[in-house]
Amino acid sequence: MFHKLEEVLEKYNILTEKLSDPNIMSDNKTYQQIAKEHAELKPIVEKYQEYKKINEDIEEAKQILESGDKELKELAEMELEEGKEKLEKIENELKLLLVPKDPYDEKNIYLEIRAGTGGDEATLFAADLLRMYMRYAEKHRWKTEIVDYNDTGVGGYKEVVLLIKGKGAYSRLKFEGGGHRVQRIPVTESGGRIHTSACTVAVLPEADDVEVEIDPSDLRIDVFRASGAGGQHVNTTDSAVRITHIPTGIVVSCQDERSQIKNKEKAMKLLKAKILEMEIRKQQEAIASNRKLQVGSGDRSERIRTYNFPQNRVTDHRINLTLYNLDQVMEGELDEIIDALIAYDQAEKLKEIGL
DSSP: OHHHHHHHHHHHHHHHHHHTOHHHHHOHHHHHHHHHHHHHHHHHHHHHHHHHHHHHHHHHHHHHHHHTOHHHHHHHHHHHHHHHHHHHHHHHHHHHHHSOOOTTTTSOEEEEEEEOSSHHHHHHHHHHHHHHHHHHHHHTTOEEEEEEEEEOSSSOEEEEEEEEESTTHHHHHGGGOEEEEEEEOOTTOSSOOOEEEEEEEEEEEOOOTTTOOOOGGGEEEEEEOOBOGGGOBSOSSOOEEEEEETTTTEEEEEOSSSSHHHHHHHHHHHHHHHHHHHHHHHHHHHHHTTOSOOSOOOOTTSEEEEEETTTTEEEETTTTEEESOHHHHTTTOOHHHHHHHHHHHHHHHHHHTTO
């Protein structure tokens, strides 16, 4: 670990020098790239310097104890004990700081929920998941916006796409992708039997124009009339937009806005996010082939969580975590599950880099 930290410190010092180089300062793009990398290394360097300072204090305390100075002995012993505790804490913090950062962690996300097996009950569960994620976003003071939806007219969704805007949205919600299973007694069930139905969730980081370039000739754009619950028209113009990306076969649509131009703009952003997700998936599959254990691939076919309403139980199958507070989870209290998933992922990454 300390060999890695010395390398980071050396790189940080080189970048610090570059930032004061007039030639680099005059090139805005290069300067911004270096400044970004410098800022990313700064917390590691500061924590490492703190570690070295405490180490020096410990060595001083040891020397005092070895000198046999009775007056300072008690004070030195206290400093030694405190120093060792601090050192252990900082060592753990440094390990986590050395875990490679996900370049998409700070991005906004598109959260796509689709009803799977289970008929109407699955569509109602999709609506429950939508509400759960909206409440979670609200608790983190993130903004939410429904971009596209296909509702059933009875309070459910066959599919719905939610845009969540906020710092760190992807870092907190990226492990939500996969199959979500619900076990409960549907309102329509007179015999009191428990039904099992499912939804799939996809989490897509919002893409920058630099990250995804699309050739306009690869697109087919259709316009249609937006419709609301029960087939009632939201408006009487063809304002909804559907875009098909011919090379990949990806289809996106947006009917949230009354303006066709705004719907097209939003649909294009969603399309770019889906194309970026495909690229990320390819990268993750290459990494996963080397990683024996992983939190989850985000594959929709992978069942990641079960929500059992009769027992007020929620189980995340990837980390074998079971909680008996489903009522709170459905109100957006997801942090306990998400923190456990992040901790597990960090532990696996630490193993990978040999720490």
